[in-house]
Amino acid sequence: MNMIDATKVCFTKYAQFRGRARRAEFWWFMLFLTLAGIVADLITMILGFHWGVLGPISAVFSLATFLPAIAVGARRLHDIDRSGWWQLLLFVPIIGWIVLIVWWATSGSKGENRFGSDPI
Numbered sequence: 252m253n254m255i256d257a258t259k260v261c262f263t264k265y266a267q268f269r270g271r272a273r274r275a276e277f278w279w280f281m282l283f284l285t286l287a288g289i290v291a292d293l294i295t296m297i298l299g300f301h302w303g304v305l306g307p308i309s310a311v312f313s314l315a316t317f318l319p320a321i322a323v324g325a326r327r328l329h330d331i332d333r334s335g336w337w338q339l340l341l342f343v344p345i346i347g348w349i350v351l352i353v354w355w356a357t358s359g360s361k362g363e364n365r366f367g368s369d370p371i
Contacts, residue, residue: 252273253279254279254280254282254283257277257279257283258280258283260276260280261276261280261322261323262319264319264326265319266318267326268321268322268325268326268335269326269329269366269367270326270329270366270367271327271330271364271366271367271368271369271370272323272326272327272329272330273327273330273370274330274355274358274359276323276326276370277323277324277327278355280320280323281320284316287312288309288312288313291306291308291309291312292308292309294308295308295309321338324338324351325338326370328355329364329366329367330360330364330370331357331358331359332364332365333354337351
């Protein structure tokens with residue numbers, strides 16, 4: 252899977268929290284979000300728009316990609332047989348972030364688990 256495929260899958264499954272997502276799908280989509288967010292910030296700076304911390308282009312991009320990012324994170328946790336609710340660890344500074352990064356980087360469980368069969 253490459254970045255384009257992962258982005259297509261994540262936007263196709265815009266708010267689908269069921270199922271599983273492989274590491275490649277998750278990490279390629281996170282890379283897309285990071286790069287596109289930087290581009291949105293640059294466009295905002297070039298055009299001179301500012302609304303406090305986020306410019307209007309960055310704000311719209313963030314709002315448009317919030318649900319797909321949460322959904323793919325939940326599906327990624329499902330792949331290692333954990334509930335998507337574990338993403339709430341993002342609200343625990345440093346320790347929660349480290350735990351989630353390790354889990355998101357962990358290889359998925361083989362075969363079927365309580366969240367479904369292996370993703371293709």
